[in-house]
Each structure stands twice: as structure tokens, then as C-alpha cells.
Amino acid sequence: MSMLPREGLTLAGVALRLGGRRLLGPLDLQVPPGEVVTLMGASGSGKSSLLAFICGTLDPAFAAEGRVLLDGIDLAPLPPERRRVGILFQDDLLFPHLSVGGNLAFALPPGLARSERRERVAAALAESGLAGLEGRDPATLSGGQRARVALLRLLLSEPRALLLDEPFGGLDEQLRHRFRDLVFRRAAERRLPALLVTHDRADAAAASGKIVTVDEDFSNDHKE
Amino acid sequence: MAPALRQIEIPYLRRRGWLSLLPALTVALFLLPVLAGVIGTLLPALGFLPGLGERTFSLRPLRELLAAPELPGAVIATLVSGLLATLLAFLSAVGLAASLQGTRLFVWLGRLTVPLLAMPHAALAIGFAFLIAPSGWLVRLAVDLLGGGAPPDLPVPGDRLGLTLAAGLWLKETPFLLLAVFAGMNQLPVARFLDIARSLGYGPATAWLKVILPILYGQLRLPIYAVLAFSLSVVDMALILGPTTPPTLATLLLGWFDDPSLAKLLPAAAGGMLQLFLAVAAILLWRLAELGFARAAGPWLAGGRRGHRGGAGRRWGAAAALLLLFLASASMLALGLWSLARRWPFPAPLPIVWGLGNWQGAGPDLARALTTSLLLASTATAIAVVLSLGCLENERRHGLHPSARALWLIYLPLLIPQISFMFGTTTLLAWLGLEASLPALIWSHLLFVLPYVFLMLADPYRALDERYRRTGLCLGAGESRVFFAVTLPMLLRPILLAAAVGFSVSIALYLPTLFAGAGRYITLATEAVAANAGADRRLAGVYGFLQAALPLAGFAIALLLPRLVFRHRRGLLMARGRP
Secondary structure, three states: OOOOOOOOEEEEEEEEEEOOEEEEEEEEEEEOOOOEEEEEOOOOOOHHHHHHHHHOOOOOOEEEEEEEEEOOEEOOOOOHHHOOEEEEOOOOOOOOOOOHHHHHHHHOOOOOOHHHHHHHHHHHHHHOOOOOOOOOOHHHOOHHHHHHHHHHHHHHOOOOEEEEEOOOOOOOHHHHHHHHHHHHHHHHHOOOOEEEEEOOHHHHHHHOOOEEEOOHHHHHHOOO | OOOOOOOOOOOOOOOOOHHHHHHHHHHHHHHHHHHHHHHHHHHHHOOEEHHHOEEOOOOHHHHHHHHOOOHHHHHHHHHHHHHHHHHHHHHHHHHHHHHHOOOHHHHHHHHHHHHHHHOOHHHHHHHHHHHHOOOOHHHHHHHHHHOOOOOOOOOOOOOOOOHHHHHHHHHHHHHHHHHHHHHHHHOOOHHHHHHHHHHOOOOHHHHHHHHHHHHHHHHHHHHHHHHHHHHHHOOHHHHHHOOOOOOOHHHHHHHHHHOOOOOOHHHHHHHHHHHHHHHHHHHHHHHHHHHHHHHHHHHHHHOOOOOOOOHHHHHHHHHHHHHHHHHHHHHHHHHHHHHHEEEOOOOOOOOOEEOOHHHHHHHHHHHHHHHHHHHHHHHHHHHHHHHHHHHHHHHHHOOOOOOHHHHHHHHHHHHOOHHHHHHHHHHHHHHOOOOOOHHHHHHHHHHHHHHHHHHHHHHHHHHOOHHHHHHHHHOOOOHHHHHHHHHHHHOHHHHHHHHHHHHHHHHHOOHHHHHHHOOOOOOHHHHHHHHHHOOOHHHHHHHHHHHHHHHHHHHHHHHHHHHHHOOOOHHHHHOOOOO
């Protein structure tokens, strides 16, 4: 897979409708590898639904049109688990029934030997300054630790694109800065195209990439 | 107007695999046979029963039914006990919630409703009868404290109007409606609504009645109708607590269906239709009353009267809650005492000779009944859990949003009196060559286990944050891995609770066991009723106690197992709002 040319994430004429009402789009967007494009807009403007559409988990109540390409591959025929699109939400959504290590191992590709799975989990934790937390109950971690474990879990699944659904909203100011920088740094290191949805101007500024606004007026313009 | 919109469906859609067949299979498995059963009872009611050589349609069965001398008394006792029990249970559930919400007693009541609900009908009725009979425990205690001689001469249990039966049903059905109230309240921001109403000057009970009840009532409607239909047609409790000459309608019909001469079969089938008519009429009557109250309540709701601070109401509510808890636990205790009593003459407050003889004496029959009960309950529950999970997972994968009408379908077996369709289903089973077989028994239990299991599972399943599933999928796990590794473990607690409810429903079932088993299978329920009919209090105590103990054990496992499995997973244990 890594032989594929990195072309990034492309949205071509993507529009969402719900019950005949135009929610968003049509949207044309190019997210180059290693860059963060920010999507801003009021709540209810369909930003999260757009991310769900890219993931392949959009509720069938929505109607969608347009194409999504990841590194030149049309995602439409692929089920979510084969799209290799990672998503971070505002809540960390660590699985509460699994340990920290269990959460990370869940994301590793299948077919690895048990010892290798263990090593890769331990190495990932150590790299992020979380060494030795494998056996911990996620509920006992601090908010910052949980956010970092969620990011680690996402990266271990070896995604080829990153979707960020206001992932910094739940953190306090100081943590927010640090976690935001970490996410953007990792995305850049791995040359992942990242699409950030937020209504926070500071987040958008920190992303230092293109900013696209999909606010109420914009969707009104396109209402039928 | 946007130019020439290309309307493209999402190309990627989940393959509609075997999972999407499950809802249809589930419906086929339990709705079709119920309807077939109603038709199979309706036809003989109209004189058509080829098995007996009756092939001409006529109203003769109906005329025979109406000519039966027992009928008027039976219908009166049925209506009095059924309507009174439902009304009392509804008023109690609503009254308790209105007067006690926000108190510690209410929290306790919430925790205790599920074990209260788990008490099987027969066991509860036998224990209740032990308690309130003229020679029962309460009188014994009174005589012991106050002195006195012979047991009072009261027709309890078994009064002609069915008042004792109504009391027993009240005891059984109030927890069910309370559970529905609790479940409904969990879905509303009750505390915030009440805070607003209180800050506008409304007393706590008035605030609950004016703000919460109107929103909640829609969700109570189907449970109330189920209680109504059930109370009007209950058999096992009526055999224990109800009148005998004449008995209630359903009990009378059971005797006719069982009549060895078969001469009463056709009028019994007609009686099944009368029973159905009574249930439907009672539901319609209740609906009319609802509409009347809704209209009358408008001015009351908007009238601005604030009500009192609620001290007196709170005391009454507390008294009612304690009475309910006392009667239920004392009934259970009385069962246990009788099962261990070798000699317990009137008016001794406790047995004078104790021993395990009753248990040993019950011997092989007890073992057989226990084995059959366990087998039936665990198989029917396992099938019900698998089917319910399959339907819910299917609904979620395809983003289906079932309508309120679908809920009626699920409730259907609970709304149609058992005596109105079990005869027809037995005919169907016989026609399939399954009469009196274990599969037939399991299926007949599944019929009643499935609705409860589904209803218990649906809310927690639908409430599970969809983003966990999406996260799992986007991490590269397929649908089935997400289901088994994320959804199931996260829902372990509600799944086990639903299973415990299903298990307790099966352990309690009486009439379906009789019909589908054609009397060839004995369960704890059938033997408890039989021992009670034989006036053997000690044996009835043994069967009743065991019948009541099994569901409690099921609930204990359902509550303790997740605590054990997830003892190091705080996030999963704390994120529970329901009682």
C-alpha cells in the first residue's frame, strides 16, 4: 500500500442532503499529504456528517452526492473498515471495557504475532511518554493522557488520512495547545492529509493550512 | 434552484446478508403463530373443528357458552378483579413516583422493582395466600400478640368478586408499571424539568403530575394495556387467589378445555373469543378514559394551582411503598417457612417442628420439574437474546428507525389473552406433529420471553454512542468484529439483565406450559399450582420457594457478573443511569 503515490484527500462535488434539504456543498476540496485543511461553520451545517460520509458511516437518512478520492482511489465502493481513514472525535471514545493496551491492540492490523503486537503497543506508548500504561483502565487516566492514547490508537491503525471532528474541544486551554500541536506534528511526520472540523478560530489558525467556511449563508445560497 | 442535480445514491451499502432476514424470521416465529392461534380458536368458536368431526359453522358454541350458569358470575369476578387490579397498580405506580421522587426511598424502590418483578405469579400468589388467609401468617401474628381463638371465618382467598385476586395482581403488576415509569423517566431530563417547575412555585408532587406525567404517559400506555389484558385473563393466580364457584372466566375455560369428554371444547373456544372481546373492550374503555382525562386535564394543567409542599403525600407514598415491599418480601418469607415446616398448627407464629422433609419428600418430581423449568427458561432466553440482538444490530447497520407501530407488534402477544389463542396454537402444533414436544414448549415460552427481552435490550442498545462503532470501523475492524469486540462487551450488563428478565418470565409461565406440553411436562409453575390446589401448604411452599428463588438467582448473576468481569473498568461500571 505504501507504494501508492501520496496524492492526499480529494473531495469532488460533495453535497449532503437530509430530507430534501440541502445541508452542505457542493464542495470541491484538495487536502495535500501532510497538510491540514480546516472546515469552519456553525453547528448543524453538516460538517460532522461530511466526515461520516468520508468514513463511510453516514446515516442512510442522508443523501450524498459527489466523489471522495484518497490517494487517487475512489472510496465509494469500500466499506468503512477498508477505507483507511482515521477519525478523532471531541470525546476520546476509548473503549471502556478494554485496557489501554487492549484499546491500542484493537487498532493494530491483524496477522501479527502476539509478542509483536505487545511490543508495538509498548513502543507506541513509550514514544508518547506513556510507557508502562498498558494495563491501566482508561477511566483512570487524565484527560490529556486519554486524548493521547486515542491519537495513538488511531495512528496504530495506519490510516492514510486523518479526520478531526473538533477533537480539541473537550480539553482545557493548556492541554489543548499541546495536544493540537502533537496531532498536527504527527500528521505532518506521516504525510497524512488531515481535514479539521472546528468552530474555534484559534484551532483553525494553528492548523496553518487552508480554511474553508461552510456557514449558514453558504448553504442558504444553494438552497433549492 | 440548483442546476440539474445529480442524485446519486451512496454506492457503498452494506450487503444485506442473513442478518437482515432476522426481523422477518422473528416476526414469523412469534406473530404468525399467535394470529394463527387466534384463528384456530375462532373457528371452533364458530362450530368448526374437523378434528372432532365438527364441520358446520353455527352459533351453537356461543349459545352454549352464554347458557352456562357459571358465566355471569365468572365474568363479574373477571371484570372486578382485572379492572380493579389495573387501576390500583396504575394509581400506585404514578402515586409513588409523584410523591416519592427525589427521596432515598424512591432510589431504593427503583433498585427493588426488578427483583419484585421477578417474583413468579404462582409463587407470589401462594405466598400472599399464606400471608392473608384466615389461618395465615398475619392472623397468627395478631393472635399471638393480641390473643384470640379460632381463625376468623373469611372467604379469603377466594372471595366471590375476586378482590383477593385483585390485591395479588396489584402486588404483581405495580412493580411492572413502576419499571415502565423508571424507564421513561430515564429518557427525560426529569430533574431539570422539575427544578424549573419548582422554581415557578409548584409543589414537588404537583410538579411531577403536571410536568412529567403528561410527557411520560405515552410510554406507559402499552405497558398499562398489557397489564389490563393480563389481569383480565390470568389463570395461575386466579386458581390460587380467585373465586371458585364460579371461578374467573379464564379459569372456567381452562377447566372446559381440560374436560375429558371434549364436550366443552367448542363453548370453551367461544369463551376464548369472549375473553378476547373483554380485553379489547377494556383497552378501548381505558383509551376513552384517557381521552376524557386529557381533555379535563387541560384547564388543570394551565390553571396555575401550585399544590402543597407535599409532606402528607410523601408520607402516604412512603407508607404505600413500604406496604408493597413488606407484602412481597413477607410472601416470599412465608413460602420459605412453609417449605421448612414439618408441623405448623394454628395459631403458632412460627413452625413448631422444622426439617428438610418436605424437600426430600418432593423428591423425583421436584427434580424433574426443576430440570424442565431450567431447560425451558435457559433455551428460550438464549434464543430470545440472540434474535433480539440480531434485530437490533440489523436495525443499526441499516440505519432503520422503527416506528411506534413496530412496538405494538412486539407487545401483541402480551395484549392478547393467552387463553384466547393457546388452544388454536396447540391445534397448529398438533398439525405440525409437534404437539407435546420439547421444541413446542420452548417455542411457546419464547413467545412471551422474546417481547420482554427485546424491550429490555432495545433502549440500551439504541442508546449506545454510535461513535464507538464508527471509531471501531475506522480503525479497520469489520462489522462483525466491532459487534463482538465492542458492542457486546459494552452492553454486557443490559444483555444479562434482559436475559434475567426473560429467564424469570419463562420460570413463571403457567398456561402456555399446560397447553403446549399437553400436560405431559411438569415445571415448577405447574407443580406449585397443583400442590396449592391439593391444599398441601408444605409442598406448595417447596415449589413456590424454588420457583421464586430461581429468578432471584438469575438477577443476582446478572448484577454481579459485570462487576466481576469489569472490576477494573470504572468507565463501564459508572456510566449507568438506570436503576
